[in-house]
Amino acid sequence: MSVTREGGWYPLMLSADLETGTVAGSAVPGRDLAVWRDGQGRAHVWDDRCPHRGMRLSLGFVREGALACLYHGWRFGAEGRxxxxxxxxxxxxxGTIRTVPLPVAERHGLVWASVGAAGVQPEGDPAMEAAAWLPVRSVRIEAPWRDVARAVGMPEGRRAAVLDRDVDGRVLAALLxxxxxxxxxxxxxxxxxxxxRLHDLADWGRDVRSRAEERAGRACLAGIVA
Ligand code: FES
Structure with a gap:
């Protein structure tokens, strides 16, 4: 994984994909993350590394408002201690045995985490604020995110935006x-x-993935034969 780090708010996952009392793995460039939701419904984002011996916390489980490591069962409360x-x-x-929580926000149906210097809230604009957003799906794409951003019409420098699609209506796309x-x-x-409509948008997401990966594959091949 690249160790390049860019600051800012990252859209880690759909809020709907993080159920109460569960933990999942995520990542931003150069940093693996554990994302979990406690019994009160609050989302937490930590480095995916146990302070004890480095086991991935995303493989752990949520017990009594804390995230427990799978290896030796050490539990860490919401504040990371x-x-x-x-x-x-x-x-x-x-108190020295702890992990440091990242700032977290849930907006527009997404779990966001702040890495490095970032504002107090994730990016947004009037179009994003003007609607309630229903989860469609997340797809992993084996292509550089900037290429995918260009392909879907994401404004320059943004990681999330409302896209107007003639066929499917408005869609909120976020790239991690x-x-x-x-x-x-x-x-x-x-x-x-x-x-x-939700199915149509899911199909569109798969189509974006296919085309982006095909382009990335061609670019890789051109690099090899050049
Ligand atoms: S490595 Fe996590 S409790 Fe030991």
Whole structure:
């Protein structure tokens, strides 16, 4: 994975894909992340690395408002501090055993995390604020995110925008770069939207993926034979 880091708010996943009491893996360039939702419905984003021995926290599980590591079961509370060590149940873990939570926001049906210097809220514009957004799907695309952004008509410098599509109506597209040559495309439809329209947009997402990966494959081949 590239170690290049760009600051800002990243759209990690559809809010609907993060159920209460579950954890999932995500990433931004140069940084793997664990994303989890506690029993109160609040989303948390941490580095995907246990402070004990480095196990991926995204493989863990949520118990009693804390994220438990799969390896030795250490539990970390919402603030990132270790709150329980099963091998020493009577020990109050020192406050130094902790992970540092990233700033998180849920807006427009997406879980966002702030990396590096960023404003207090994720990017938005009047078009995004003007509608309620229904989750369609997320697709992983093996192509550079900037190429995908150009292909779907994303305004320069943006990671999320409302796209006007003649056939399907308004769609909110958000792009998460997960490495030098891959990204996640999250799609949401402006409410109200019937099942047929949601299916059409899902098909469009798959079509975007096919064309982007075909282009990326051709570019890679051209580089090899040049
Ligand atoms: S590596 Fe996570 S508890 Fe040991």
């Amino acid at each position: 270790c709150v329980h060590i099963p091998a020493h149940p009577d020990l109050a873990p020192p 770069p997960v490495g030098a040559g891959a990204c996640m495309l999250h799609l949401l439809a402006a409410a109200p939207a019937g099942v047929e």
